[in-house]
Amino acid sequence: MNPTNRRPGGAELLDAFLEWQIAARHYPGAVVHVERDGKVLASRAAGVIDPETGAPMVENAVFRIASMTKPIVSTLALMLVEQGRLALDAPVDRWLPELAGLKLASGKAAARQPTVRDLMRHTSGFAYLGEIRDPALRAAAAKADLDGRLPTLSPAEVLATLASLPLACEPGTQFLYGFSTDVLGLVVERVTGARLGDALREALFDPLGMTDTGFSVPEAAVGRFARAHAEDRPWHGFSDKYALGQRMGAPMQSGGGGLVSTVADYARFARMLVGGGQAAGRRFLSEATLQQMFANQLDALNPGPVGFTGPGFGFGLGLAVRLDWGASATPSTAGELTWFGICGTVVWLHPRERWFALQFGANMRSRMLSRMEFRRTAQFLLDES
CATH class of the missing domain: 3.40.710.10 (DD-peptidase/beta-lactamase superfamily)
Known part of the structure; x- marks a missing residue:
């Protein structure tokens, strides 16, 4: 050989x-x-x-x-669903009223509001700049620059920025990668009453080592x-x-x-x-x-x-x-x-x-x-x- x-x-x-x-x-x-x-x-x-x-x-x-980070945060959210503290098909504004009444680029109200499930599968309409094709909406998102500023903003500022921007699609209709899991993390904070890092440490990081x-x-x-x-x-x-x-x-x-x-x-x-x-x-x-x-x-x-x-x-x-x-x-x-x-x-x-x-x-x-x-x-x- x-x-x-x-x-x-x-x-x-x-x-x-x-x-x-x-x-x-x-x-x-x-x-x-x-x-x-x-x-x-x-x-x-x-x-x-x-x-x-x-x-x-x-x-x-x-x-x-x-x-x-996204699969880890999604896992914690699913644990909360199993505990009856969160519901996959409930609207996000149940926990984050700052995001109530979201509208589309046309100015019309969305047919329905984003749900927790939408956040996990990226069909919420909270899109990253690179995912937005509509020129006017893209210009508005670029001006807000949430992609660049998010790590230095407070949760309240992030929610206010998202609330000020139209959704990039009707919730549930398109996969548009973006801020969905950031919003999911804020939902987790509201449900648990803890910062996201503390909630993750208690539920996953410490038990898993x-x-x-x-x-x-x-x-x-x-x-x-x-x-x-x-x-x-x-x-x-x-x-x-x-x-x-x-x-x-x-x-x-x-x-x-x-x-x-x-x-x-x-x-x-x-x-x-x-x-x-x-x-x-x-x-x-x-x-x-x-x-x-x-x-x-x-x-x-x-x-x-x-x-x-x-x-x-x-x-x-x-x-x-x-x-x-x-x-x-x-x-x-x-x-x-x-x-x-x-x-x-x-x-x-x-x-x-x-x-x-x-x-x-x-x-x-x-x-x-x-x-x-x-x-x-x-x-x-x-x-x-």
Whole structure:
């Protein structure tokens, strides 16, 4: 047998993938983890944590996980639904009267007001600027600049800004990615009477042992905080906004993008989801609730998150879900779930097959390419398991 013809194994391919990502300057370094049914298939810390200091990457590096905050906040909201303190199909203004009477760009009242379910599946009409196509509405949203100012605003200012803007669509009709989970976080605060970070810590972080996850980088963890290359200016701009918010006392604890975390912490959360809602000797969500969370909540004609995941995905309650039809840019199967953060982090998981894969890097410029290639690479490890 010619050893040069030997097919490399999944672990070798993962190492080659990381080497290429670092050499191509997609990120200075990364932490990755692939696990099935409690067995670690691969875990790596590669590259450097800070390109200026050259300090090596460490397994417990702290990353800005941005929109990977959304599945965590959605999970807490679903826990409140199970407790009877929140209702999926109730209007949001039941808890946030500041958002009562929302209107469309035409000036007409919406056919119905956004619901909690709309917040979880991004059909509320509270869209990010990049999702808005109507020129007049886009101009109004750009002037309000909630995308840029949110980390430094108070919850009251965020609600006032959203109330002053028309909805980007009739609630329930379109997937428009945006501030829905920020609003959901404010609903959680009203229901629990606690700041979002405190509510998350009591319900999820402490019970799961997620000790490095929160809305600020503690002073003791600054040396473990992963940074992007200097030329990745969008990453630094995003991170700097949240750092400024932290110095201001984190006035708005963003349920849509404010958390920092580690791979080990997020693995504890993902392990609970693929473990049927159970972990650390307790149940967090029932199987019935998980079935709703993991099921596509969008109409069959709704293109859903195609601009984020590529084709073949719908959206559940907090995560994109692979449909049982259509092409896909990754080797995924029906029921697979994913979401990611604009700062370069991603989770892929399959509850039925009981596996999950995490890649955390500091990378905004080429994050989509990196996460797609990571998913393809992880498949070799999964095929071997």
